[in-house]
Amino acid sequence: MKLFSRFTPLQIAIHLYAWSALAWIIFQWVTGTFSINPIQELEQRTGRHAITLLALSLTCTPINTIFKWTEPLKRRRTLGLYAFLYATVHVIIFADLDYGLAWSLIAETVLQKPYIIAGALTFLLLIPLALTSFDVWKKRLGKNWKRLHKLVYLIAPLAVLHFAWSKKGDLFSLSGDIIRPLIYGLVIGIFLLLRIPAIRKALASFSPRRLILLPRKSQQPKADAP
Numbered sequence: 244m245k246l247f248s249r250f251t252p253l254q255i256a257i258h259l260y261a262w263s264a265l266a267w268i269i270f271q272w273v274t275g276t277f278s279i280n281p282i283q284e285l286e287q288r289t290g291r292h293a294i295t296l297l298a299l300s301l302t303c304t305p306i307n308t309i310f311k312w313t314e315p316l317k318r319r320r321t322l323g324l325y326a327f328l329y330a331t332v333h334v335i336i337f338a339d340l341d342y343g344l345a346w347s348l349i350a351e352t353v354l355q356k357p358y359i360i361a362g363a364l365t366f367l368l369l370i371p372l373a374l375t376s377f378d379v380w381k382k383r384l385g386k387n388w389k390r391l392h393k394l395v396y397l398i399a400p401l402a403v404l405h406f407a408w409s410k411k412g413d414l415f416s417l418s419g420d421i422i423r424p425l426i427y428g429l430v431i432g433i434f435l436l437l438r439i440p441a442i443r444k445a446l447a448s449f450s451p452r453r454l455i456l457l458p459r460k461s462q463q464p465k466a467d468a469p
Contacts, residue, residue, distance in 0.1 A: 253314055254321075261325040264292040285336050290362075290409075293329035294402050294427055296322050301399065301434035308437070308446045320376050327373040330366055358408030365401040368394050396435060403428045 250258075268288060271277040278284035300322035303315035342349050353359045372392055374380070381388045407424035436442060 251314065253318060257318055257321055257325075261296060261322075261328075264288055264329070282336065282340050286333060286341065289329050289333040289336060290406065291423075293326050293333055294406055294431075296326035296329060297399060297402060298427065298431050298434065300326060301395070301431060301438070304443070305434060305437035305446070308443045323376060324373060327369050330369055334362075334366055358405050361401050361408060362405035365398055365405055368398045368401070372398070396438075399431045399435060400428075403431055 268277070268285065272281075300319050303319040303322070306312055306315045338344060338349055342352070353363055372394060375384060375388065375391060384391065403424060406427060407421065410421060410424055437446065
């Protein structure tokens with residue numbers, strides 16, 4: 244099939260998963276099985292999917308480091324842009340459907356609720372990363388491109404903090420509805436640690452593929468007994 248000759252299985256899987264959240268929302272909406280609180284449900288689903296896609300984008304470097312599989316590095320941008328897409332939809336739902344573009348009320352709400360401040364900062368920091376994710380900006384910015392995209396080390400924790408604060412629970416005292424935010428926090432924290440240069444270097448030296456390819460020491464034949 245032409246589809247499989249043009250796209251790799253990983254590309255197809257990424258695109259299918261990225262659009263699955265929106266497809267499921269549309270299906271439930273058409274069949275009348277959507278939530279009784281649709282605006283809140285839309286906000287929560289698009290926000291969760293954005294964080295999930297952001298977390299998946301962070302896995303690309305560790306996978307390449309450990310398994311020497313280069314394709315995930317090529318798909319990192321796609322995952323990041325999908326994360327930005329869902330974050331944008333999440334913000335539009337909040338500003339338009341929830342608050343009717345009443346900017347004074349939105350500003351008042353943002354200043355009153357810490358989790359919205361964290362979410363707003365996350366989205367604002369994602370914008371320059373999304374805009375400069377293309378190769379033309381990578382060439383123009385040179386070394387500054389890498390410096391700019393290190394903002395992901397701040398963006399990912401802020402996204403988790405926004406998610407945790409938005410739930411009815413306290414992540415710091417481990418009480419209430421904190422299981423899902425805690426899982427996201429642990430997973431993203433691990434992926435960020437694995438991207439640190441010293442840890443990446445250590446992982447590269449102990450990667451399974453390298454260990455498999457290491458030549459075995461030749462066994463010397465035992466000498467005959469005198």
